[in-house]
Amino acid sequence: MSDSERKVLEMYEGSRPREEDLFETSHVNHVAWSLVVxxxxxxxxxxxALVNAENQRYALMxxxxxDPVFKGGVDKACLYTVRSRDHWWEHLWYGFTxxxxxxxK
Structure with missing residues (x-):
């Protein structure tokens, strides 16, 4: 390598990308955010599950x-589709409180 080539290479040495900055690194803790999700x-x-259980409990209460056939019985198919209160959040609030x-007494 001649001196002129060496001078040209030294001149353009600063424009070469540094390998440690070549790839973007993330400092976000992915494990913690995965656990949060x-x-x-x-x-x-x-x-x-609480809303569904409270809906069925209140419908039974x-x-x-x-049951249309047996007195004192419960229609299980009705329990899956019944809306015993107007809104789902009423069941959630009652279940929490x-x-x-x-x-x-």
Missing amino acids: IFAGIAIWLCI TNKCP HVKPETG
Whole structure:
């Protein structure tokens, strides 16, 4: 390599990309955010289960699904489709605020 070539290479050495900055690195903790998404999904799933359970419990309590054939029986197909309250959040609120069963006094 001649001196003129060496001078040209030294002149353009600063324009060469540094390999440590060539690829973009992320400083976000992906494991923590994945756990947040998973736990949020589980919380939403449990809220949906609570709404369904409270809907069926209230329908049984108010006798909204009587069996048409057997007196005192329950129509199980009706329990899956009944809307015992007007809104789903009413079931959720009742389920969150009434943790212990009510005692008859």
